[in-house]
Amino acid sequence: MDIFKIIDDFQKIDGDAAGRLEFATRRHFMNRIGSKLATVAVPTVFASIVNKAYAQSAKAVDVLNFALTLEYLEDEFYKAGNAAANLIPASDKTIFTQIGKHESQHVAFLVKALGDKAIKKPTFDFQYGGAFGDVFTNYKTFVTVSSALEDTGVRAYKGQAGELLADPQILEYALQVHSVEARHAAMTRRLAATVTSNPAIKGWITGKEGAVPAIYAGEDNMTQGGVDLKGLASKSDAAITEAFDEPLNKTAVLAIAGPFIKA
Amino acid sequence: MNRLMKSKNDSGKEEGASASVVNRRLFLRSAGLATSLGTIVIAAACNDDDPDPMIPGTGDSVDLGSGDVGVLNYAYALEQLEAAFYTQVIATPFAGITDAEKTILTDIRDHEIIHRDFFKKALGDKAIKDLTPNFATIDFTKRDSVLGAAKLFEDTGVAAYNGAGRLLKDAGNLLLAGKIVSVEARHAAVIRDLLKPKSADFAGDDIINENGFDKAVAPADILAAVKGYVKDTITGANVGK
Structure with a gap:
């Protein structure tokens, strides 16, 4: 052979x-x-290497394309928002320019990494079937959607980490993006607290608190590593839920993101 | 949503057929920016400095252990430092602290205490001892000193968790680390925004690279970077191994 x-x-x-x-x-x-x-053993060894290479890659491609879908969504959203006249007040321009820059970088990285396996950019409906009809004319709506996208992004990456255990380098890249989305999320949540006049929205997620409540299902979880943390260190339930962000699986994320995606 | 899932499934099949994949070389090339938070942290620590960063022998020798337990003890060690730091921040607030700042810093203190106590509980008899922090270089009466140190601790925490993920073997442990690291990243963004409100600093170019990536730093470099803040000598040579 x-x-x-x-x-x-x-x-x-x-x-x-x-x-x-x-x-x-x-x-x-x-x-x-x-x-x-023994030479006899070589085919077996080789076969296992080939299988391993393919198996890891297929899984990683799937995760990365899922990530790319969300990054395309975010990237297009901020491109439109940053380009819209009279939407973002001058005081907040720097923030959304920085966020938009990162989303473009994430898209570019994933497209490059995936090569010809990269999915095509979908067509988006940022009005979410009419629910956010004034998203690019009303700053309050824009910030609301922005914070929801960022928190969903954090949950989505977190939910995929375990899928990348066999691909440590790709896992690390995913984690590096995950924490950037979390930085964005904290910033946009604090803006959301201001524009929606809801001081209960903090940079971290208290219970299921957020500008679009529907996307925070499960964030009020009190059990970590199989242990109910109620009363831990005499801290409040609010603090305990804030201290841990919760994942979403792909199906749940796509249920949230779906209405943004036309085709 | 159905449309998306369907199209994803379809493309998934194509991928299976032609079988090719992620271009690892590309990845590696882009990663060449294996940046070292270590350097930054050390430089920053030196700025604050610090007549005597660390007197060897004033604390105990602490071995974090090996495998996933080692990684969890590593996280536990960092959470101990963060919890001790914010406990001090709230016990002796800096001059001119606002109500809003106090609320934020109290929240963060509570999160770090919860992280610390959670790890202690989860590790059980495998947990390392209580560490003795050394915050001699931090002036707790001054806002800049406190928030500067907070920024350093939070960015370091994020980089540490990001760098430790690949060392974990158990998916449950990886998820736990993921649940905590994004909270640390939220802290980092908020602290950075307190220092430079409404600027790009919450996810600044000083910490996020040209791929839009946060830092990921290996335990050895993180431990070297924080050793001035703890009296014990921490060794993590077998973390994740």
Whole structure:
């Protein structure tokens, strides 16, 4: 059996196969071959490497495309908001310019990383079927939607982390984006508190508090790691729920984001 | 939503067929910015400085342990420092503190205490001892000193959790870390906004890179960066291993 011929063929299907194989297990693989492990064992070893490379990648592609859908949504939202005349007051322009910049960077990174596996940008309806009809003419609505998008983004990335356990580097990138979305969320929530005159909205999520209540289901969870934390350190339920952000699975996120997506 | 899920499923099948994938090399290239929060933190700590960052031998030697337990103890150590810091901030408020600032800092104090006590409980008899913090370099009477240190602790906490995620083997532990790190990121954004209101600093270019990524820093670098703030000598060589 000609291993290098196989890797060659493999390369034709998957341009980066060798790179990934090397990254993952090539050294280990070659060591084992070098150590004169019986030739009979080689096909098995090789097959397991190939399977592993494909399995990890397919899962990661799925997660990254899911992330890309949400980043496209956010990116388009801020592009439209930042371009709209008389929407964002001068005092808050810097904030939304910075957020918009990050969302564009996230899109660019994911598109580059996914290559020809990247999904196409969907067409969006930011009026959410009419529920947010004045989203780009009324700052209050714009901030409300912004805070909801950011908090949903945080929940979405958190919900996918476990899917990336086998891809540590991709996991790390996802975490690095996740905490940026959380910074955005804190900032936009504080703006939302002002524009909606609801001081109960803080940078962190108390119970299920937020400008669009429907998206905070489960945020009032008091049980962590199987332990009911009620009364922990004599702190209030409010503080305990604030101290932990809760994930959403993909289905729940898409149920929230769905009405924004026309096609 | 149905449309989206359907189109996603369809594209998923195509992916299965042609089987290719994420270009890891691209990823690695973009990651080349393996930036070091370590440097920043150390530099900042030196600014505050600090006649005597750390007198060796004034505390105990603490080994965080190995595997997931090591990672959780690492988080527990950082939460201990944060909780102690904010406890002091609220016990001796800086001059001119506003009601709004006091509310925010009290909230954060409570979150950090909850994180600390949660880890202690979760780790049970595997938990490291109570650490002895060393905040000699922080002037708790001055707003800039307190908020500057808070910013440092929060950004460091975010970078530490982000860097530790890949070391965890258990999905439940990873989710827990994820639930906490975003709260630390919220703290960081709010503290940064207190320091420079309505600026880009809540997610500033000093901390977010050109891919729009927050920092992710390995335990060894984080431990080196915070060692001036704790009297005990913490070793984390086997964290996640």
